[in-house]
Amino acid sequence: MDFGSDNAYGVLPQVMDALAHANRGAVRAYGGDPLTQGLTQSFSTLFGRAVAVHPVFTGTAANALALATVTPPHGAVICHARSHIMESECGAPEFYAHGAKLIGLEGPEEGPLAGKLTAAAIGAAIDALPRGFVHSVQPFAVSLSQPTELGTVYSLQELSQIAQAAHARGLKLHLDGARFANALAHLQASAAAATWQAGVDILSFGASKGGTMGAEAVVYFDPALAGDFEYRRKKGGHLASKMRFVSAQLEAYVEDGLWLQAAGRANGLALLMAEGLSRVNSITLPVPVQTNMVFARMPADLAARLRGAGAYFYDWRKETDGGVLARLATSFATPEEDVARFVALAAGKA
Amino acid sequence: MDFGSDNAYGVLPQVMDALAHANRGAVRAYGGDPLTQGLTQSFSTLFGRAVAVHPVFTGTAANALALATVTPPHGAVICHARSHIMESECGAPEFYAHGAKLIGLEGPEEGPLAGKLTAAAIGAAIDALPRGFVHSVQPFAVSLSQPTELGTVYSLQELSQIAQAAHARGLKLHLDGARFANALAHLQASAAAATWQAGVDILSFGASKGGTMGAEAVVYFDPALAGDFEYRRKKGGHLASKMRFVSAQLEAYVEDGLWLQAAGRANGLALLMAEGLSRVNSITLPVPVQTNMVFARMPADLAARLRGAGAYFYDWRKETDGGVLARLATSFATPEEDVARFVALAAGKA
Amino acid sequence: MDFGSDNAYGVLPQVMDALAHANRGAVRAYGGDPLTQGLTQSFSTLFGRAVAVHPVFTGTAANALALATVTPPHGAVICHARSHIMESECGAPEFYAHGAKLIGLEGPEEGPLAGKLTAAAIGAAIDALPRGFVHSVQPFAVSLSQPTELGTVYSLQELSQIAQAAHARGLKLHLDGARFANALAHLQASAAAATWQAGVDILSFGASKGGTMGAEAVVYFDPALAGDFEYRRKKGGHLASKMRFVSAQLEAYVEDGLWLQAAGRANGLALLMAEGLSRVNSITLPVPVQTNMVFARMPADLAARLRGAGAYFYDWRKETDGGVLARLATSFATPEEDVARFVALAAGKA
C-alpha cells in the first residue's frame, strides 16, 4: 500500500516497450535522431499548433530552464508560496535564472480554492512591484502548478483570467505540469484548450510521474519564446547524449491517449479512496479531490495504525489538534485492492 | 558504418534487462530505493575502498558538479585546452562553479603524448598563479580526461606524477572518465590502481558511452570531499525522481565485468581498424590507438568517397594540406563487419 | 525642505577634511595603505573586540557580500518581508549567494513592533524548513535591519533573543546597519553591547547615510567567519584601488564619536518633527519615532499642499482611505528650520 508518491511506481509497459524498440541501430546523438526529430510533429498535433518541444530528464530542470528563458537576473516570477518551484526544488529556478526572485503568494489551504491563486491576487502582486524602479526586481512571469500541489485543478476560466492578468502587465504564463495529464483528465478538455487557448505561454510537460522513466518536456506555444533554451539546457548538463530514449518515452506516453488513460485511472482510484474515507467518521477531506491526490485529516493514532498495517504515505502537515493531514497519492499502477484495503483499514473493517 | 560517436549505438542488452527487472513494485523515490542504496556497496567493492557514489544522467552534469564541489567561485581548474570540459560543455563547469575559471593548457596533438598534459606543465601552470593574491583566481583542482579526447591513456605513472604535482600544491585531482572503461581495458589495471591508488580524488564515472542509456556517476574516493554535492545536484535539476532506473543501469554495467568486456570489444575494433588503415598508403595515424578512437589523416577526396559509401564520422580537424583528420569511434555494439568494410573501402578494395 | 532620503545631503565636514588629508603622497593601492591597515585597530577598539573589517562602497554590496560568505547556494536567509535586502536591492543577495533564497516574514506595520520580527516567528520559520532534506533550501542566516525600515530599533533583549533563536538552530545573525548609528544613538548602548554581546555575528556597518560619501564596512565579530570575503569582494568588483579614501571616510566617521553625534542630531530632528506633527489633528503617527524617520499618515490634499510648498518626501504607502503614509527622513545636515517650517505648514500656520 504505497501512497507516498506518484514516483513510487515504475513505468508503463508501453513505455518500456518503446525503450526496447528504440534500442536498435545507430543514430545521431544529442537529439539528431529520428525519434527526437519527430517529437515536434507529435506535440504540435497533440496541442493543435506548431510548438517547440524540448525534452529533459527532470521536472525541476524543465521548470528552471523554462523560467530562465523568460526571466532575466533582475526579474521576478509570481507563484504560489507553497508551490513546488518555491519549496521543493532547492532554489533551482533562482540558480538557472542567475539570482532572479520567486515571489510566493499565500492562498487558501482548504476548500475549492485550495492550492490556487486568483487572477486578482496575481494582478495585485505584480502591481505592487514598482515598475522600472531599479531597486526592485521586475516581474516577468507567472508560474502556476496545474494541478496544484494540493491536487486541485484550475478551470479553463480561471486559467484564462490569470493569463489575462499576466499578459495585460507584460508577463508570460508558465504552467508547472508535473501532473498535467491528471489535470487534463479532470478537465475533460483538449490539450489546446487547457494551454495556449487559455493563454498559457510555456508548459513544463510532466511525464515521469505519469508513467515514464525520466522524461519531461518544455513546450513553448510560441517557438520564438524558447530563445536560447538549447544553450541553457546544454550549459545546465541536461542535453541527453542518447536522447532517442528520452524521446521514445515521451512519444509512447502520448501515443493513442495513453497518458490520459493512465492519469484517468490514477484519478479514479483517488476518487474511490476519497469516497471510502469520507464515510469514516474520524476522517475529513478538506480539499476537493480532483486528480490523483487525497488529503485526509485524521487522528494521529489512526495514521499510526494505518502505517502499522503497511500503508506508506506522507504527513503533509501536523495539525494543531494533534492530528495529521495525510497526503495519499495514487498512480497509474497503484493496485485497486490497495485502495480498497486502505479504506477498509481506515474504517476499522480490516 | 557509423563511427561518428560512441553515443550512436543504444544500450547493452544486460542494461535493458536490468531496466525491465527494476520496473517492479513500488519503491522510495529520489534515491531511497534499494538499487540506489546498494550502489555504494557495489562501487566500494569495485574500487576496493569505501567511496561515495552519486548517479546523474549526463557526463556534463557529472563533471560540472564534481568540479563545483571542490572549486569555489574564485577558484580555477587546470585542464587541457582541448578537453571536453573546456570545449564541449558550453561552459557548464563555469556555470556550476558560479564563475570559476578553467585554465586550459596546450599540449601535443600527435605522438605518444597527444591529448595529454604532463606533471611538469601542470605544476608550472599552478605556480604561475599568484597564490593568496586577491586579484587572481586561485587554483583548486586539476581535471584530466582519461582516456583523453584523442583516445590516449595516461599511464599509472603519469597519473601518479600529476596527482603528486596537484596534491603538493593543495589541489584535488579529478578525472573526466566519460570513457573510463576504455582506459581501464587498455591499462589492464584494477579500478583501484587506476584511480585512488594513483592519487585520483574524484572520478566522473562514465557509462552512457559504454552502453547504458543515460547514467553516469560521480565517485568520491574520500566521501568527505562530496561536501554539499547532493544539494548541488538537486539545485541543478539532476536528482532523478525514479532513480532506481539510473542505478539499475550502473549496477548492470559494472556487474561481472560487463563494462570492461564491452570496452575491450570497442578497443579491439579500433585496433583492428587502425591496423587495416595503417596499410593504406594515403592514410596516416598520427595518434597511437589505445582505446576506441582512431584518428586517421586522409585526403579530402578519400574522406568524401568513404562518406559516399555510407560511412559516418567526424572531421576532427581540417589539415592545412587540404586533407582531414578523421575521428573514427567504435563502440560495444559496432558491427565487426562495418570495420572490415570501412578498411576495405579505404584500401580501395570494396 | 528635503526629507526624501538620508542620502539627500552630502558629507560631514570632518569627512571631507579627512579626504583632503588622505590625498597626500604615494601609498600602496588596494588596501595596502596605512589608513586601511589601521581600520582593524580602530574598529576593534570601537567594538571592544578583535574584529575583521572590510570596506566597500555601498550598503547593497556590504549586505550581499556579508550574506554570501555565510550562505551557500543551497542556503536560505530569514529576513523581514519588507526589508531592504528583500525589496530594495534588486536581488543582489541572491546574485552574490549564487541563487540562495531570502525567506521574508511578515510582521506588524504599526505600533511598537512595526518593522520588526520576533524570536518566536524567526524560530518557527527556521523550523518550518525540513533540515537535511535535499529538496529544500537550508537555513544559514538570519538578517535583521537595525534600525528597521520603519525606523524602529530592536532592544538589546530582542536582539539577544533572536540571536539565541538563530544560534540554537545553527544560523548566523547578520545586521543590516545602514543606519546603525541612529539605532545606537537611540539605544544609548555601547557598540559592543548592541552587536556581538547581543549575539550579532556580522554587521553591515553603514556610514553613507550617516555622513560619508560612499563608504560602508562589513564587520565580522569572529574574523574566521569572513572566510573568502576578500575574493568575493574582488570578484564582485568592490575592491577599491585607492582604498585609502574609503578608509579615511570610515576613520573620520567614527573618530571621537562623530558618527553618534551626527546620528543623534538626525534622531533629535525626527523627534522634533514627530512632536510637532502629533499636534496636527489630521495627522497620525502609527509608528514610534526612535531614529531619524517619521511615518505620518495624512490626507492626500495635505500631502499635496506640503509638496506644493516645497517639501520633498516619499509616500511609503497609499492608504485605503485615500490618504498617504508619508516617510520623512532627517539627516545629520537637515536644517532645523526646515523641520520647523514643515511642522508649521502641516499645522496650517505657515
Next chain:
Amino acid sequence: MDFGSDNAYGVLPQVMDALAHANRGAVRAYGGDPLTQGLTQSFSTLFGRAVAVHPVFTGTAANALALATVTPPHGAVICHARSHIMESECGAPEFYAHGAKLIGLEGPEEGPLAGKLTAAAIGAAIDALPRGFVHSVQPFAVSLSQPTELGTVYSLQELSQIAQAAHARGLKLHLDGARFANALAHLQASAAAATWQAGVDILSFGASKGGTMGAEAVVYFDPALAGDFEYRRKKGGHLASKMRFVSAQLEAYVEDGLWLQAAGRANGLALLMAEGLSRVNSITLPVPVQTNMVFARMPADLAARLRGAGAYFYDWRKETDGGVLARLATSFATPEEDVARFVALAAGKA
C-alpha cells in the same frame, strides 16, 4: 620613488575641489542629481555623439558590467591571454556574465606588437568556435585593453581592423580603457576618432588611475546597447547612493581637457625615464614606451639596489637569465625629481 602603480598617488586637486563643491545642499540620491544628469551631455560632447554613460566605482565593475550586457551565459569574450579582465579581476567578468567564458589569445611580449592582438588572430579565434553548435560557447564580444597591459597603444588603423573583424562576425567591440587618457594622449586623436569612429561599441572609461578618487564610467556609443545595464549595476551593488560625488569626479576629470593634460604629464615622465634608462648598459627596454609605463629588463642585483635606495616597483616577470623585467609606472602626480633620481641611481650616478 613610487613607480608601483598609477593608483599609488591620490587625486587631482581639481577633482578634490569638485568634491567639495558638490558637497552642498540636498539632491536626489541614486543618480537623480543634476551632476549625474549632466554627465550624458558632457560625455556626448566629449565623444561627439549621443552616448549613454553610467558611472561606477571601479574598473573591474565597469568591465564586468559592460561585458555582461552584451554576452549571455553561453557566450564568450575574445581577449588577450594576459589582459586585466583575464588575469587581474578574479573572474569578475565570468561572475557578472553568469559563467560565460573568456578566451585568451597569446601575443608577443616584446616589440611593437607587445601586449596587442591582431585582427587576423581575433578573426581566426572567432572562426575556430563552431557557430550554432550547442556544445560550444558562442562568441559575442571582443575586448581589448587600450592602452594594453604593456603600455602599448593600438593605432586607429589597428582598432578599426579589429572592429571590422569583430563586426563582420556579429561581435561587439569593448575597450578596457583603465588608462584611456594615456592612450589618447599618445594617439593625439579625438575621443571620437579613438572610439566609435574606429568601431568601438563600448568603453570602460577609466578615471581612477588618471587622477580621480574612485570613479569610472561605462560608455555605450549606441545607447540601445546598454540594455539592462542599470538593473545589473544595482544587482551588483554598484549603484552609488550619493552618486553626485562620483559624477563630480568624472565631470572635473574631463573638464577643460584636464584628463589629457594629466595623462600627458604621466606619459612624458615615462618617456623621460625611458630615455634615461636606455642609456644604462645593463638595462634594455623590450617594449616601446607609448604611455605611462616603462618595462625595463635589468639584472636582479640592480633591481635590488634600486629598491634598497627607496624605489618601489613591480617585477612584471622573472627572466630566465636571472634578471627581472621591472614595470615602472608614472602618474599625473609622480614628482619629476623621482624620475631623475631613479635614472641616476640606475646609471650608478646617485
